[in-house]
Amino acid sequence: MTQINLFISSFKKYYKRIGKILFVMLLCLSMKNILDYMYVNYDDSQWVRIIWRAFYNEEEIDNLYLGSSHVYCDLNPYLLDELNGENNFSLSTSAQRLNGSYYLLKEADKEKELSHVYLELNYGLATGKDGEFKDPDNLTANWWNVDYMRFSPNKLEYMFTMCDKENYPETLLPFLRYKTRIFDLNYIKEQVEGKQKENYKNYEFRSENEQGQIIEFYEKGYWKVTRELSPYGLLMEQKDGLQENPLTQDAETCLRKIIEYCQEEQIEITLFSTPVYELDLIATGNYDAYVSQINEIAEEYQIEYYDFNLCKEEKLPLQSVDNFWDTIHLNSKGADTFTRVFWDVVENNQKDYFYDSFEEKLNNAEERVYGFTYSKGTENREFKIASNREENLEYRVVNVSEDGEALIQDYSTNKEFSIPYDTSGKCKVEVRRIGETEAFQVMEIMY
Amino acid sequence: MLFNSIDFVVFFPIVLIIYYCIPIKYKHLWLLLSSYYFYMNWNPAYGLLLFFCTFLTYAGGLFIEKIRKQENKDKSASQAKICLALCLCLNLGILCYFKYSRFLGGYFSKLISVLHVPVEINMTWTESIILPVGISFYILQSLGYLIDVYRKEIYAEKNFFRYALFVSFFPQLVAGPIERSKNLLVQLAQPQKLSWDNCKKGLFIMSWGFFLKLVIADRAAIFVDMVYENCDRYTGLYIVIATVLFAFQIYCDFYGYSIIAKGVSLFFGIRLMDNFDAPYFSKSVAEFWRRWHISLSGWFRDYLYIPLGGNRKGFVRKQINKMIVFAVSGLWHGASIAFIVWGALNGFYQVVADIVHRNRKANQSAGKILTVCKCLGTFLLICFAWLFFRAGDMSDALVLLRNMCCFNWEILVNGELFTLGISKEFFTVLIISIGILGCVDYLKYQKKDVVDILVQKKWWVQGIVIVMLVYAILVFGCYGVEYDTNQFIYFQF
Numbered sequence: 045m046t047q048i049n050l051f052i053s054s055f056k057k058y059y060k061r062i063g064k065i066l067f068v069m070l071l072c073l074s075m076k077n078i079l080d081y082m083y084v085n086y087d088d089s090q091w092v093r094i095i096w097r098a099f100y101n102e103e104e105i106d107n108l109y110l111g112s113s114h115v116y117c118d119l120n121p122y123l124l125d126e127l128n129g130e131n132n133f134s135l136s137t138s139a140q141r142l143n144g145s146y147y148l149l150k151e152a153d154k155e156k157e158l159s160h161v162y163l164e165l166n167y168g169l170a171t172g173k174d175g176e177f178k179d180p181d182n183l184t185a186n187w188w189n190v191d192y193m194r195f196s197p198n199k200l201e202y203m204f205t206m207c208d209k210e211n212y213p214e215t216l217l218p219f220l221r222y223k224t225r226i227f228d229l230n231y232i233k234e235q236v237e238g239k240q241k242e243n244y245k246n247y248e249f250r251s252e253n254e255q256g257q258i259i260e261f262y263e264k265g266y267w268k269v270t271r272e273l274s275p276y277g278l279l280m281e282q283k284d285g286l287q288e289n290p291l292t293q294d295a296e297t298c299l300r301k302i303i304e305y306c307q308e309e310q311i312e313i314t315l316f317s318t319p320v321y322e323l324d325l326i327a328t329g330n331y332d333a334y335v336s337q338i339n340e341i342a343e344e345y346q347i348e349y350y351d352f353n354l355c356k357e358e359k360l361p362l363q364s365v366d367n368f369w370d371t372i373h374l375n376s377k378g379a380d381t382f383t384r385v386f387w388d389v390v391e392n393n394q395k396d397y398f399y400d401s402f403e404e405k406l407n408n409a410e411e412r413v414y415g416f417t418y419s420k421g422t423e424n425r426e427f428k429i430a431s432n433r434e435e436n437l438e439y440r441v442v443n444v445s446e447d448g449e450a451l452i453q454d455y456s457t458n459k460e461f462s463i464p465y466d467t468s469g470k471c472k473v474e475v476r477r478i479g480e481t482e483a484f485q486v487m488e489i490m491y
Numbered sequence: 492m493l494f495n496s497i498d499f500v501v502f503f504p505i506v507l508i509i510y511y512c513i514p515i516k517y518k519h520l521w522l523l524l525s526s527y528y529f530y531m532n533w534n535p536a537y538g539l540l541l542f543f544c545t546f547l548t549y550a551g552g553l554f555i556e557k558i559r560k561q562e563n564k565d566k567s568a569s570q571a572k573i574c575l576a577l578c579l580c581l582n583l584g585i586l587c588y589f590k591y592s593r594f595l596g597g598y599f600s601k602l603i604s605v606l607h608v609p610v611e612i613n614m615t616w617t618e619s620i621i622l623p624v625g626i627s628f629y630i631l632q633s634l635g636y637l638i639d640v641y642r643k644e645i646y647a648e649k650n651f652f653r654y655a656l657f658v659s660f661f662p663q664l665v666a667g668p669i670e671r672s673k674n675l676l677v678q679l680a681q682p683q684k685l686s687w688d689n690c691k692k693g694l695f696i697m698s699w700g701f702f703l704k705l706v707i708a709d710r711a712a713i714f715v716d717m718v719y720e721n722c723d724r725y726t727g728l729y730i731v732i733a734t735v736l737f738a739f740q741i742y743c744d745f746y747g748y749s750i751i752a753k754g755v756s757l758f759f760g761i762r763l764m765d766n767f768d769a770p771y772f773s774k775s776v777a778e779f780w781r782r783w784h785i786s787l788s789g790w791f792r793d794y795l796y797i798p799l800g801g802n803r804k805g806f807v808r809k810q811i812n813k814m815i816v817f818a819v820s821g822l823w824h825g826a827s828i829a830f831i832v833w834g835a836l837n838g839f840y841q842v843v844a845d846i847v848h849r850n851r852k853a854n855q856s857a858g859k860i861l862t863v864c865k866c867l868g869t870f871l872l873i874c875f876a877w878l879f880f881r882a883g884d885m886s887d888a889l890v891l892l893r894n895m896c897c898f899n900w901e902i903l904v905n906g907e908l909f910t911l912g913i914s915k916e917f918f919t920v921l922i923i924s925i926g927i928l929g930c931v932d933y934l935k936y937q938k939k940d941v942v943d944i945l946v947q948k949k950w951w952v953q954g955i956v957i958v959m960l961v962y963a964i965l966v967f968g969c970y971g972v973e974y975d976t977n978q979f980i981y982f983q984f
Contacts, residue, residue, distance in 0.1 A: 064950050068957065072961070210971055212497055213970070213971060220965060
């Protein structure tokens with residue numbers, strides 16, 4: 045009897061202690077949630093919040109599209125549903141790098157019966173310097189994903205591999221990312237009010253500017269954007285130039301992991317790159333280096349890779365400002381065109397729609413100026429006219445400012461000129477073929 | 492490995508869980524392994540040095556005890572003395588080599604060039620010597636053990652692994668407290684069972700330690716570093732404020748480390764000594780040194796001041812002994828003239844106080860205002876000495892002293908004060924935190940320990956306090972990529 049009493053009293057003691065520990069944990073969690081509510085920016089991650097909720101609510105997914113903003117802007121899953129009669133879902137999030145895609149794929153495979161994965165490969169998120177995946181400046185996209193993923197071993201692995209250990213606190217506790225605003229009462233008020241709005245509570249987002257152009261989020265992973273590329277977007281900084289095998293080691297490792305995971309789990313996988321405004325690719329210096337490395341990897345695993353930047357213009361007529369809302373994202377008009385061609389290509393393996401290289405595509409396209417690239421000089425910005433011909437074209441450049449028009453150069457084959465740093469305005473470039481008198485293209489570029 | 496690092500957040504629970512899962516006879520071995528892992532995280536090679544010093548003092552202790560058992564008392568006493576002297580010389584030699592080679596090498600080179608001695612001596616090799624973390628602490632701790640054995644105050648430890656754990660016990664290995672064998676070695680021999688109360692208390696103490704380090708010390712460091720590292724650019728109040736902040740920075744940094752060590756040890760059922768006892772409430776410099784870095788002051792008192800004669804050989808000799816102890820203490824802190832000046836200044840304060848008090852009857856019933864004035868006066872004297880300590884270099888210290896004599900009160904109102912890396916809001920948080928520290932220390936001065944008071948409260952009150960403390964650290968603490976994780980200041984000693 046005494047032993048039973050002893051057992052009961054010690055059981056009660058431990059029971060109470062566990063209760064106390066749970067109380068402290070609950071208190072910690074409540075504090076975290078209160079601080080998150082006060083500090084986490086409601087606007088920044090709205091899209092990710094909507095897409096993860098939609099993903100978990102989706103009953104089944106046949107075709108999963110993974111990738112960055114290019115996917116949710118360029119591919120319309122609702123149109124794909126109509127085209128293929130299957131359930132298409134785009135689990136695409138802003139600046140999604142390949143390490144993120146890997147864990148999102150595993151999450152999707154855990155939750156749904158996938159039959160096909162389409163993985164977008166944008167050069168901007170897969171090239172650069174090694175270690176960029178864990179660079180604190182690049183963590184935001186991954187942070188948003190783990191903020192809205194359900195708790196699982198996969199989420200834990202994602203959290204602890206996405207960053208260096210110095211960033212674990214911010215990864216685990218989102219409010220810590222806003223430490224610089226800890227005393228900003230206006231900011232806190234803005235966040236609390238924002239989170240109480242009906243559209244936020246209902247997981248809706250729609251914005252409309254004065255010109256009636258809209259951005260609207262759709263749950264299956266689509267942004268309907270009706271804006272058009274502005275003249276400011278036609279000026280791009282010249283990049284360092286892609287070297288041979290430009291994929292970072294991290295990117296290549298993750299890409300291989302994704303492919304191998306799909307092959308092990310018997311999920312079909314197709315790689316693709318979405319079309320961008322070609323000025324962006326010209327500014328890379330050597331886009332073909334990227335294409336050939338991805339092609340090599342795709343061949344090694346015997347999977348398909350379609351780079352729609354190499355697609356013939358007659359098959360995919362997108363290279364005009366009314367199809368883009370910035371140089372790397374299509375608007376809804378461009379997205380509708382692209383989605384139809386995309387499905388035609390992947391369904392029928394339309395290899396003949398493509399050139400072998402980007403250089404070949406530029407040479408075969410109609411003569412054209414895309415905009416300007418610039419590099420930073422000591423006193424001036426060094427501008428260069430980006431066209432798809434090195435010869436046969438002449439350019440007349442006029443600087444238009446508040447003071448009136450000033451001729452920078454009359455018709456000449458020269459493509460380079462300088463503009464001082466502290467000036468802004470507009471350049472008008474007129475293009476004609478050598479031997480002709482009339483310009484066949486006139487373009488205005490803001491700087 | 493730093494206490495304020497993610498590595499430690501992983502390391503500590505693993506060590507703790509395994510410690511309580513393994514049989515008693517392996518517990519000290521496990522702690523020893525963990526301690527060496529903890530230490531060798533900085534530089535694996537220094538693990539060998541730690542081992543060598545441990546082995547030397549272990550063997551020395553056994554040998555002294557063995558000699559002592561000989562029948563010929565006179566012979567054995569002299570042999571034991573030789574053995575002790577040998578061990579002391581070897582250990583202090585190692586310490587001097589790592590700590591003072593560069594300092595002495597520099598002065599030696601200067602001396603040769605001043606005297607125009609036509610001999611070329613290359614002392615550049617001294618510049619490549621890196622000071623092993625915590626060497627000053629573990630060498631003093633092991634020498635303390637050896638002297639205790641020599642004085643027959645304790646028996647020599649037979650179990651090498653237990654002794655090695657005494658020297659390398661990870662919570663206090665790199666920055667103290669410098670434990671006495673009578674306290675720590677005995678506890679290591681009797682492993683405790685997991686205790687709910689110890690863990691609870693340990694958690695409170697650790698959290699308070701992290702609060703001191705991350706919220707006060709590392710925040711104050713931003714301002715202090717800015718002023719002291721650009722000493723020719725800042726004048727007047729900037730230097731005064733930076734020096735006062737440094738007084739709190741070094742206190743919170745070192746006290747923070749000491750109580751984190753204390754809290755961590757409590758999880759293992761081991762009670763480390765208190766290293767600080769509300770020092771800034773001291774009414775005299777002598778009292779300050781009884782309350783500041785108690786383990787070091789005690790070590791110097793027992794193993795240097797008393798052997799020198801202490802206060803037994805007359806007034807003048809007592810003052811000389813004090814000056815020697817404080818100059819050595821300064822030198823222990825760093826190989827620089829500025830540290831010696833800092834130590835000597837503290838000794839000088841006490842000599843002057845002794846001379847003044849010698850001719851005056853002690854005032855037993857000092858009024859409150861006088862008490863506050865005494866505390867304030869002591870604090871200012873200590874701050875003045877800290878200026879030399881923080882400057883670390885005599886020429887910088889002199890520049891600071893010269894620049895301090897400039898009145899720029901306007902910085903208190905025109906906002907310029909907040910352009911040195913701490914915003915107005917964080918400055919306010921810093922001042923409030925120092926205020927909280929003041930309240931806690933005042934209670935301690937009144938012999939009331941806040942942690943003891945807290946553990947008497949209702950369990951839910953304790954829960955709320957601990958959660959608030961943790962979140963205060965998370966929100967207001969300096970850590971992560973935007974701050975260079977600050978090492979504890981005393982690691983460099």
